[in-house]
Amino acid sequence: MSNQTPEHAFSASEIAAVYRAIYERRDMRHFCGGSVPADMLQRLLSAAHHAPSVGFMQPWRFIRIKSLALRQDIHALVEQERVLTAKALGEREDAFMKLKVQGVLDAAELLVVALPAGREQHVFGRRTLPEMDLASSACAIQNLWLAARAEGLGMGWVSLFAPEQLAGLLHMPPGSKPIAVLCLGPVTAFYDQPMLQTEKWARRAPLHSMLFEDRWDQPLAPPPDTPVQAARDV
Template identity: 45%
Template sequence: MPDPDRRFTDAEREAVHALMQLRRDMRHFRPGCTVAPAVIARLQAAVLAAPSVGLMQPLRVLRITDAALRAALAQCVDAERLRTAAVLGPRGDDFLALKVEGLRECAELWALVLAPDDGTVFGRRTLAREMAWCSAGAAVENLWLAARAEHLGLGWVSLFDPQDLVRLLNLPDGAQPLGLLCISPVDHFYPAPMLMRTGWRQPRAPRVLFGENGWSGLQDDAPGP
């Protein structure tokens, strides 16, 4: 167990911040690779170390090792990709030109599932579902950073009809699919987030995200779809 009172050196602190800045949502993976069991164990440990409201730990991670199931999940993503393009209007063709998933070539495919509500009240009496989502998101961020530290790319895919995953993964009533994670070695990491590099969207300015004493302290913007 690490020392809970450990003080981090300047170099360690800089490494943590570099890790956060260099995290990328990856879509291009090196095919035909595997991830060693010891690395998978470290990734799982990162998920377990994440904060969780009321210690509810609502996230369930299903490792997809069946080739037929992986192919079926990839078909679900293909179908939703076309549906998304259809509602994007004039940007539909630009969207279809983007590589938005890597389910077929990634070394590891993990399905994220929000478990049925276990009745936890502590910290979530008035925001029960929302705090479950926040807890799940914190776990994925831990996993994302741990994967980058292992020099592995990770991409979170949310292009699917949730009911398709409920059926394919045989989820119980009340469970909700949140995403498909592609984890794999990569030839290189994007120098900047892919949507920025392709001109799809640019990040909001800090003044839009940080304010004081109420909403009026924020500046508005409208980045588009």
């Protein structure tokens, strides 16, 4: 870390806490029931609502699922898509089917994140990139995720569902679209590393393979006096 501290930096302990939340956040699939206190849930949703958004459009909507019957219906949709996804994976079908999505039933809270109707009226920042409504909502989800980790709660993002069917279950208006089912609540432990890495499904790519300078085919050189291996490990 540089010895030059910017004027508006947090304290060293506050900076460390931010990075800890980032590096210890996990996409959780195992929950242990329990509950999320109402004031804590409100803090998490407020953190989500303070995310940046293109043109300050604030395109996120959160639906809290309280009905057990509705949870079960959502879980059925997820299971339906899980089977279809497995078949689409071909030779990896059996390995994929071992990855359960029980958090929809087991987590203390279930939230659906959706994009509202009428998003086309927000032109600022979206004229050539209309998908920035989705990108902005992803920022809100990440805010919630990091805040949840800091509060000691696990969260998992489920995207295995047919949007039209889930929208129908939730009586959403035409033009709106669900983008995430979030499982949130206490967990027995956080994974030491991403679960899909533990399951040997994929590994985190090295950072240096994704950094470029000026043009796509020009890798970004590591900072001066930085050993190449150390730069790759950061």
